[in-house]
């Protein structure tokens with residue numbers, strides 16, 4: 001068992017740099033059977049395992065990860081967390097998630113470095129201001145913080161934007177959620193892994209799931225590169241690979257896998273103190289603790305598992321950056337990379353049961369899956385433990401299209417391949 | 420950069436094209452129950468590997484094509500006019 005981190009343990013290590021920190025989680029060989037096996041050791045898989053053990057006392061659990069913990073999208077995203085969603089279902093879910101983020105470092109005894117620097121969405125014409133006002137009102141009715149900003153207030157907070165008469169998109173105003181911000185993404189994977197492992201969950205890295213074990217139409221386990229593992233319940237949490245894995249159980253999903261890229265500039269002195277999103281395109285920017293400007297935009301736009309971004313997106317995102325902030329035009333791009341994501345017809349996820357007995361699915365996360373990790377893990381664990389949905393994930397069912405329950409939250413930034 | 424060879428315009432950057440979706444066969448109008456149509460509209464094979472998909476040459480001749488592509492490697496094969504692919508009744512999965 002890992003020792004709890006404390007100010008004293010940090011000090012002791014600082015004074016004895018030669019003694020290494022103990023491993024943060026155990027590295028066991030897989031047992032032949034578990035109560036629950038979770039496929040995918042990303043943020044969602046690890047959080048679900050942790051809440052199964054912590055909230056429901058189900059500790060005979062394995063998380064199977066084909067690579068290493070944190071190698072997937074949990075370590076590839078732009079780390080933004082916020083709860084400024086507008087439609088029923090999304091609003092309470094993402095606010096619950098943000099509340100869990102606010103206590104997560106304490107819960108996990110691992111500093112996930114939540115930085116509530118505030119997220120500002122910009123408006124470039126009066127009708128966009130109306131939309132932001134409506135969104136802010138809906139949020140405040142749900143007890144979520146939101147504040148409308150006029151042009152002068154935006155100029156004070158974000159003096160580096162283009163306010164000249166030549167600006168391609170004039171800034172009319174914006175909206176701020178002060179409690180939104182960023183989280184250290186690797187720490188989320190490491191923190192959940194360590195806390196889950198402490199409670200008895202087996203985290204099995206470098207172990208790929210290769211097929212389902214089916215008996216009388218029910219899933220009773222999985223085959224992996226480390227052998228066969230039987231399971232009472234099996235859960236899929238593989239981010240962009242949901243279709244590929246579900247197909248092995250004969251399931252077709254309302255999902256296309258697409259690439260999303262992220263970009264980091266060379267480090268500069270502190271300039272961008274918030275998370276800022278451009279109202280004229282899907283483009284957003286923040287500054288990392290190391291000084292790099294981190295930015296992202298739209299998906300590449302066609303189904304893809306290759307995890308290699310295409311150049312035209314680099315260009316579009318750079319164009320957005322320069323039209324919003326001309327001062328970055330001579331900054332060099334240090335790195336860009338891509339992650340594979342499930343895109344759904346309405347931009348909302350799936351957390352719940354599937355038509356196949358004993359098989360559960362958490363996927364379809366499109367653009368918003370990082371901020372969702374705590375609430376998704378919490379509600380998915382509830383569904384797996386009880387065999388039925390939590391009130392917060394009932395709306396994310398796989399059959400919502402058949403039932404007319406689409407959750408299309410365009411007003412707050414979910415765009416699907418339909419665009 | 421992904422390059423697509425349009426049967427009319429020749430080899431071009433993919434950014435001249437718009438992706439349509441994987442090739443699916445639409446049930447005949449007036450046939451099929453709700454589930455047939457739900458599955459047609461909302462479900463995808465979304466394979467990791469070779470597939471056939473619709474693309475439109477929006478910044479060129481504006482024709483719809485059926486392109487062979489491998490979603491795991493991005494290797495691009497032949498593009499044929501979508502109406503030819505459909506008339507050969509090969510448009511199904």
Ligand SMILES: Cc1cc2nc3c(=O)[nH]c(=O)nc-3n(C[C@H](O)[C@H](O)[C@H](O)COP(=O)(O)OP(=O)(O)OC[C@H]3O[C@@H](n4cnc5c(N)ncnc54)[C@H](O)[C@@H]3O)c2cc1C
Pocket residue numbers: 039040041042043044045064065066067068070071072073074075076077078079080081207208209210237238239240241245260261262296337338339340341365366367368369370371372
């Ligand atoms: C560039 C980019 C920027 C983003 N920015 C944001 C953002 O700012 N805010 C936000 O909320 N969301 C953002 N997202 C979305 C978010 O990152 C994802 O939705 C979320 O991280 C996905 O869940 P996960 O962390 O569990 O996935 P992952 O970390 O990808 O976990 C899935 C795991 O499953 C494993 N796996 C797959 N197949 C198998 C198999 N057969 N056997 C065993 N293991 C397998 C993979 O190796 C992987 O580790 C962004 C995504 C990208 C790509």
Ligand SMILES: [Zn+2]
Pocket residue numbers: 425426427428429476479480481482
């Ligand atoms: Zn053409």
